[in-house]
Amino acid sequence: MTIWIERISAWTIPMLIAFIPLYAALKKVPVYETFIDGAKDGFQTAVAIIPHLVGMMTAIGMFRASGALDALIGLARPLLEAIGVPSEVLPLALLRPITGAGSLAFVSDLIKTQGPDTFAAKVAATIQGSTDTTLYVLTVYFGAVGIRNARYALKVGLFSDLVGFFAAVAACWLMFGAM
């Protein structure tokens, strides 16, 4: 099953890249000129995102460097440990929605130090793999079209991260039992 899905993933991109222009050419679309035309927008979009990402990354960098993130984790620790969350993965609950690169680094380190088949490593990998970085997605997607008032989108994203975190812990308890 997983090998199948991996194979589909590997084939999809090359197939798309070949199929789309081929189909368009049959429909008499000038493929290369159209590509250039659309690609120009891509550049502008990427440039439009820069201020948004710089703003977010700055705040995140400061937050981590100041020790505020560690303090926050320290506060949450006793509470979460009481309900069966392995203490090693706690920082991930806060890191995951804020920084994709940071949480990936944290998970890799945890897998390395704890061993890839420990309960904590499995929980961490599940958390990392099951959601995306909310702040990054919000910044990039809304930044690209110049949305400044995100309304309730951030709350929804953070709420689903929280639910996802506990769902990941629960799923690991279900499938792998106690450590």
Place this chain on the structure above:
Amino acid sequence: MVNWIWLGMIVVSVICGAANGRLEQVAEAAFGGAQTGVTVCLGLISILVFWMGLMKIAENAGLVSFLSRLLAPVVRRMFPDVPSDHPAMGYILSNMSANLLGLGNAATPMGIRAMQELQKLNPEPHVATPAMCTLLALNTASITLVPTTMIAIRMNFGSAHPADIVGTTLLATAVATAAALLADRWYRSRSRPSDPPPALPSAKRKGIAPADPAGGEGSAAL
């Protein structure tokens, strides 16, 4: 809300940094973070330029609208205020399928194209529409079939069964996505009465827009 989180993070960082005697590192991290932001964007440029070029071809060949017609019945219920033959539908569907297959770097440009199409339906260009919030909810929860990166990392460190997290990930991501959609629905139904009347978009933009973001945030806050 973003305003407050941003301000809060910066102020708390400076206070915490001062208390911990790490103000120097905090200042350093501010510029380091800025650099990371630009680096990430530079990495995005190549992906966005390529995929948006390719997707322009798909759009002009009628593939995007074909896809949206084909799968619209499923997604229409999530995006009731987007016309089912609108190009945004096609991009939303491309974005969702790319996410599902774990094609992260294809999903982002498609999601951005979908946002750009949704923006065309937006009476207030700086305020997110409910459809945009739903699309964002789908992407932050990002339903995934195969967590390829995690499997690769576990394989790297010599796991006996690197892929045994597929089941737990699928379960967690499904629950998170369901939670995102439900929360989105809830906020959407709550905010509807206070939505600006669609009949007066231009007057709204000119007169009340500067004050509106704060007002909207306030009414939506818990």
